[in-house]
Amino acid sequence: MSQQFILKVSELTKKVKYILESEMNTVWLTGEISNFIAASSGHWYLTLKDSKAQVRCAMFKSNNSKVKIKPANGQQVLVRARVSLYEPRGDFQLIIDQMDDAGAGLLQQEYDKLKAKLSAKGYFSQQHKQALPSTINTIGVVTSPTGAAIKDILSVLQRRSPQTNIIIYPALVQGQEAKFDIVTAITEANKRQECDVLIVGRGGGSLEDLWPFNEELVVDAIYQSTIPIISAVGHEIDTTLADYVADLRAATPSAAAELASTNILDIIDKTKQLELRMLRQFTNSSEKHHSLLSNLQHRLRRMHPEQYIITQQQRADDLIGRLTNAQQNKLNILAVPQQLLTQRIHKIPLHFDLAHKQEATKALHLRLMDAIKKQHENKQQAFVSTLEQLQLVSPLATIARGYSVTRNELSIVKSITQVNENDTINIQVADGNINAKVLNTSGQ
Structure with a gap:
């Protein structure tokens, strides 16, 4: 091989x-x-x-x-x-x-298979779901009349909404015949059209117990219902195909009853709020009309012919008084003798006052010039003194007396340790600079 x-x-x-x-x-x-x-x-x-x-x-x-x-x-x-x-x-x-x-495993497989089939047919699509009516007067319940679910629903409705009518459509909710009972009850409720919303459900149980609500017949009946349906099957963790197809899903039968009902306390509170709103609106409207009436009455009084005549008479009297006062003031001014005016003019010594002001101005000018001159001299003396002090401490003055400043490439040389043999150095003296080379160094 x-x-x-x-x-x-x-x-x-x-x-x-x-x-x-x-x-x-x-x-x-x-x-x-x-x-x-x-x-x-x-x-x-x-x-x-x-x-x-x-x-x-x-x-x-x-x-x-x-x-x-x-x-x-x-x-x-x-x-x-x-x-x-x-x-x-x-x-x-x-x-x-x-x-x-x-x-349970085989049931789960059947559940998944039917769920996929119905989903593909659009049974669970949101666009097919109905909204609950804004006002619910009658609630229908499809469940066992002796089970725990109906007791929970009735208890919640009695507490929250005792005015709501309740119609029970009895049906088996467990066993082989349950699916037929549930379908019959839903069909009957739609035929009679006597409730605003329908609760379909039961209490908790195993997958086998809840299986009627996974049957295709039941899912189809819920899908075809013209009455909005709330599914309420089992506990919160239980999910059936009825939950997917229903218009609204409640975690428990009690929760379904709460969703379908309006709390009577809320109704009472809302009624009180509406009453207060009506009272406020009535009060505001009354005050508004009263104010409008007062304005109209005031306008009517102002527009009355008698009031117009009185106003015109008062205006005429005011104009006559103003004219009389103006005439009297004019006569008083004209009565002042011209001689008095001439005398007042001659009494004012204009030439004397002008000469006095000129003398004062000259004196002030002289004082100003003296002050400027004196301050200039003081500043000049201070400047000369500062220059003399600066000259005393200037390094150039020290160099002029015979000293020099030695520098290498980096800085001023203050010690022989800063230079080595053959280094180039620069020596600054009073009249210039000397470039030199270090031959040797010696200490004191």
Whole structure:
């Protein structure tokens, strides 16, 4: 045989594993648990069998932590698993990622299948849902007349809205015949058209107990109803297909009763608020009309002919008085003798006052010039004094007395440690600069 067709065992198991996992993918199957082991690692190992065959299975910790049942030997279960191969031993096995009790698991599969079918037909679409009426006078209830649900609903309505009418359409809500009863009750309520909204539901229970509300007949009856329907099936964690298709879903029957009713205390409070609003509007309207009437009466009095004549007479009297006073003032002014005016003019010594002002102005000018001159001299003396003081402390004055300043390339040389032999230095003297080279240095 050609060398290329000879495989190692590990290569064979790897190929078989690849073929199984790629071809079979995920499968659902039912069987009885045997040889169940819960390993310390948290993984489960078991065998699934029926009367004719068995297969090894493993369920890892990340998946078995989500399982709601407690598996045990002899238990019938429904599992979803991936077909695989355990390479070290070459054992065919299943890797389980979901496990349920066989009965509940099959129901869940049926539930998911019907949900997908009805969703595709548009049963759960929001555009088909009806809004609850703004005013609800009569509430219909489709449920068992002896169950806990009707007691809860009646209790809530009695407390919140005792004025609301209640019509019970009795129906079985559990068992094989329940779906027919529920459909009949919904159909009857739509035929009689005597309630504004319909509550359809029951108390809590297992998936099997609530199954009538997952039946296609019931879902279709709710979908076809012209009366808005509130579903109230089980507890808050329970969800049925009736919840999806209903116009509104309530977590519990009690919650449905609250959604469908208006609290009588709210009605009383709203009535009181409306009464206060009406009273305020009446008071405001009354005050507004009273004010308008007073304004009209005032305008009428002002527009009365007698009032107009009185006003004109008063204005005429005022004008006559003003004219008389003006004439008298004019006569008084003209009566003043011209001589008095001439005398007053001559009494004012204009030439004397002008000469006096000129003399004062000259005196002030002289004083100003003297002050400016004196201040200028003081500033000049201060400047000369400052220059003399500056000259005394100037380095240039020190150099002029025979001293010099030596610099290297970096700074002023203050120590022989700042220069080395053959360094170039600059020496500043009074009349210029000398460039020199260091031959040697010696300390004191």
